[in-house]
Amino acid sequence: MKENYVKITATGTYIPPKILTNFNLEKMVDTTDEWITTRTGIKERHIVEETFSTSDIATLAAKDVLQKANISAEDLDAIVVATITPDMLFPSTACIVQKKLNIQKELFAFDISAACSGFVYGIAIVTSMIKSGLCNNVLLIGAETMSKFTNWKDRTTCVLFGDGAGAMILSKTEDKNENSILSVFLGADGKYSDLLYIPAGGSRMPASEKTVKENLHTIIMSGKEVFKVAVTKMVESAKKACELAGIKTKDLDLLIPHQANLRIINAVGERVEIEPEKIFVNVQKYGNMSSATTIIGLSEAIDEGRVKKGSKVCLISFGAGFTWASCVVRL
Ligand SMILES: CC(C)(COP(=O)(O)OP(=O)(O)OC[C@H]1O[C@@H](n2cnc3c(N)ncnc32)[C@H](O)[C@@H]1OP(=O)(O)O)[C@@H](O)C(=O)NCCC(=O)NCCS
Structure with a gap:
């Protein structure tokens, strides 16, 4: 039997357009651009609009990667979302992304909770899924709306986090030279x-x-x-x-x-x-x-x-x- 390998077919992102600078934060808590820059290196972060949830930005990153991979959402066999800021405790954000992508065919979908390591945990899990023959094309997303779980009065944490989503399509290949x-x-x-x-x-x-x-x-x-x-x-x-x-x-x-x-x-x-x-x-x-x-x-x-x-x-x-x-x- 031929061995299955895993290739990265494409990557994509969605960054919310709204920017919150250190100078904006100076007006919100007792901090300074100088402190944030020297202690963390951060100058600004992107923040979702109030009406946006994690599944919204995850779906936009998914659309970006699907377009770059030049494949249809119907070609996917699984959707996996790494997040600690899910839309809700259940159902999974991955299922909500499936709905927002309007996928008609049957596939499987679930979330991974491993905090900031979630996406790399996802690479490990999806690689095993593809190598074992369970699926051919998997959409793996890392998406967070950290701003929704930030205490905007706590200067020790609110200066550190931002929102964004990234996505990858991982696909089966039998060509070892294509293994990613x-x-x-x-x-x-x-x-x-x-x-x-x-x-x-x-x-x-x-x-x-x-x-x-x-x-x-x-x-x-x-x-x-x-x-x-x-x-x-x-x-x-x-x-x-x-x-x-x-x-x-x-x-x-x-x-x-x-x-x-x-x-x-x-x-x-x-x-x-x-x-x-x-x-x-x-x-x-x-x-x-x-x-x-x-x-x-x-x-x-x-x-x-x-x-x-x-x-x-x-x-x-x-x-x-x-x-x-x-x-x-x-x-
Ligand atoms: C949070 C972090 C930036 C703080 O930097 P630090 O050098 O450890 O700073 P300290 O916690 O010692 O705080 C120093 C002082 O700055 C103050 N301070 C904290 N946040 C501040 C802010 N935003 N503005 C101004 N002063 C601040 C503290 O109150 C403290 O004051 P004190 O000495 O009077 O008590 C740093 O510890 C860090 O990045 N930790 C890891 C964070 C991380 O990786 N998290 C996610 C992992 S996935």
């Missing part, structure tokens, strides 16, 4: 689960007058602790993904680390043996878009011509849980 997914590495450690979380709205603390009054439906984070583990695990992950792909980090054409903080990106860059110009950075424009971050980075790197056919790219992510994940892809 050279390695995937996943990790998690739940002992850190109370360092970055949204306390209310789940079964532990359902919505009540008290949870709304105390702003418990928004992100709570112990920034310093997250920072330390993020650097260690992202460095480990980059090295591990390259080792599994049988290459050295210096053989990479581009490293796309999770974009939460420029200081984290720089610290990772120093510890991974790679030239600084091979490290992709867009945190200044978008802030941390959680699971949408690495796919938007990859899609932008392709559109900007920073990578081309045959380039080897390592994506590294890190997020709540804690979770971490990395992969080496060949375009």
